[in-house]
Amino acid sequence: MLRKNLIIGVYKEPDKLIDGVIKLRKQGIEVFDCFTPFPVHNLDREMGIKRTRLTVGAFICGSLGFLSGLVLQFGMMVFDWPMNIGGKPDSYLMLPSMVPVTFELTILFTAFGMGILFFYKSRMLHGVREDILDIRQTDDTLLLTVEADKLNGNKQDVLEILKNTGAIDIRDHIRQH
Amino acid sequence: MFEAPIRQPLILGDKKFADVSNEICSPIENKPTKAWWFGFTLSFVCLMALVITLFWTVWTGIGTWGINKSVMWGWDITNFVFWIGIGHAGTLISAILLLFRQKWRLSINRSAEAMTIFAVMCAAIFPLFHMGRVWVGPYWALPLPNAFGSLWVNFNSPLLWDVFAISTYFSVSLLFWYLGLIPDIATIRDRAKTKARKFWYGIFAMGWNGSARTWHRYEVVSLILAGISTPLVLSVHTIVSMDFATSVIPGWHTTIFPPYFVAGAIFSGFGMVLTLLVIARSTMKLENYITIGHLEAMTKIVMLTGSMVGLAYITEFFIAWYSGVEYEQYAFLNRATGPYWWAYATMMFCNLVAPQVFWFKWCRTTPWFIFFMSIIVNIGMWFERFVIIVTSLHRDYLPSSWVMYGPTWVEVGMFVGTMGLFFTFFFLFSKFLPVINMAEVKVILKSKE
Known part of the structure; x- marks a missing residue:
């Protein structure tokens, strides 16, 4: 992000930020990204962010957990070393006893699979250096950024819209290497 | 969205976004108060009781506990179920109330x-040490290949x-919890004035910058996690109740246990x-954040x-009579009128x-009264767990093996010690992490209840 030339609109109100996004996109100007200290309702929709496919990933991980639960228990209790304890079944008839462990492993795999996918997709890892544009963007300031290089000479329009929708400050961010 | 005019705002005091950060971060960024030091020291002393009693248990053996035959589960499993139950409110609040x-x-x-x-950390200590030789615990409890060839754990057992x-x-x-903390840790990182704070919170913030794309994924992940945590939390206490319900002990062998344990x-x-x-x-x-509402x-x-729990107590009693099984009937009558009647009466009074x-x-x-009631x-x-466990066990099918049970100083010390562990961690949490979810509270600043 820091390696791009950006025009930054600084907002203090989420409603005004959304207003800015809507007006920019009406003019055919794509918003590069917004940075907010809290989730802003509907901002993703207005920015045209496609719905994440993390849910599909979660389903696949969950199915994997479900299968591994069954494989684990069938493998150990039925195929490898059947144990008769208290006369309880050690064949496929013990399926009802397998419900709790299978269920827990489904949940475990779903949660961690999705967590890992989330961190991977968001490029988050312990010790990653944050690239923040404004020290208050995690506190009380909302930023709207537009890529300056992708504008076809309509920079003036962008500045106009940002100003009119209530940006308290408009800055240029010059590419850093 | 229409909001009825009589509804109170969720957060009082007409806060701005920056006020939330300033107020919630202030315990983290300033020196702890005297009250904090007092509470922390007291908890830490109690925690030492846990260290001593666990050491003594491992050094001498489970014989240091008051458990006997036939009361093989006493304070330990009572405390285990007690702590697990306490954990459930957290997931209920964050998952079920989110849905x-x-x-x-x-x-x-x-x-x-x-x-x-x-x-949950406190809870896990009890069954772990109840196994006796805790150092071989993983070997018994987890499905690991072991020295006896491929003799695995017993998946028919509710304990597993x-x-x-x-x-x-x-x-x-x-x-x-950690996922919810990340945006707030990033806030502290960006406010940090000391190098150490910048470094440590920087590591745990994982490079969070509040991008709208990340927030979008983040909200989806939170929702799905809430969705799967809801059946998870119900399943956990259901399974805990099956430790009892799948046995053939009168007083334990009841199908009402899962819903009754979850409600409890x-x-x-x-x-x-x-x-x-x-107290917090x-x-x-934090009166403006955690309001009377x-x-x-x-x-x-x-x-x-x-x-609901009270209804379950009464239903249990009724079903014991209705079943026509005399052992079941006696177990319940003995619970209410036998030598442990005082525990039963305490349970009934406090819970129902x-x-x-x-x-x-x-x-x-009225906060002070709510505290008293809590x-x-x-x-x-x-006492509910004590009643379920001890009164069901102390009178066996065979009257000659009837016994009474009381804890030793080791068991009492362990319980006090887990209180110490719990509160020590809670005090550390309140010092180093934001006790209120700043990012989410900023969203609802203008919302009504």
Whole structure:
């Protein structure tokens, strides 16, 4: 992000930020990204962010957990070393006893699979250096950024819209290497 | 969206976004108060009781406990179920109330989830040390290949289900909690004035910058995690109840146990949340975030779940009579009128009768009284587990093996010690992490309840 030339609109109100996004996109100007200290309702929709496919990933991980639960228990209790304890079944008839462990492993795999996918997709890892544009963007300031290089000479329009929708400050961010 | 004019705002004091950050971060950025040091020291001393009693247990053996034949589960499993139950409120608040879109959860979910994690840690200690040789615990409890060839763990046993349930519960709760903490840790990182703080919070913030794309994924992940945590939390206490219900002991062998344990867990969990938050809101000056409205909502849940538990007690009694099984009938009669009648009476009073005061508005809105009641609930729910475990075990089918059970100093020390562990962690949490979810509270600043 820091390696791009950006025009930054600084907002203090989420409603005004959304207003800015809507007006920019009406003019055919794509918003590069917004940075907010809290989730802003509907901002993703207005920015045209496609719905994440993390849910599909979660389903696949969950199915994997479900299968591994069954494989684990069938493998150990039925195929490898059947144990008769208290006369309880050690064949496929013990399926009802397998419900709790299978269920827990489904949940475990779903949660961690999705967590890992989330961190991977968001490029988050312990010790990653944050690239923040404004020290208050995690506190009380909302930023709207537009890529300056992708504008076809309509920079003036962008500045106009940002100003009119209530940006308290408009800055240029010059590419850093 | 239409909002009725009579509704109170969720967060009082007409806060700006920056006010939230300043106020919630102030305990982290300033030196701890005297009250904090006092509480922390007291908890730490109690924690040492845990260290000593566990050392003594391992050094000498389980014979240092008062458990005997036939009361093979005593204070240890009572405490285990007690702590697991306390954990449940955290997940209920953050997951189930999220699915129901209850916005009042947002200023209490962080501390309730922290409570969940610490409570599960306390709980795990008891069954682990009850195994005796704790150093070979993983070898018994986990499906590992072992020295006897491929002799595996017994998947027909509810105790093994418990191992899976509790470890899944702990790790998923930890993930959920940490995920919620990341944006707030990033806030502290960007406010940090010392190098150490910038470094440590920087590591745990994982490079968070509040991008709208990340927030989009983040909200989806939170929702799915809430969706799977809801059946998880119900399953955990269901499985804990199966430790009892799948046995053939009169007093344990009842199908009502799973729903009754889950209701009890939520009841006791909210009791502990109230105990902690009533103190935290006044000592940490959070009255504008954790308002009387929040306390009132929680007391209503306490009353509801308390009544559900009470209904279960009565149903159990009725079914014991209706079953026509004389052992079952005797077990329940003995529970209420036998030598442990005082424990049964305490349980009935604290869990069924006492919470009915919350029908009155004054009781629901007076913090010191709510605190008092929350202690009653904690005591009552501890006694519930004691009653279920000890009264069912102390009189066997064979009258010649009837015994009484009382704890030794080691068992008492362990319980006090886990209290110490719980509160030590809670004090550390309140010093180093934001006790209120800043990012989410900023969203609802202008919302009504």
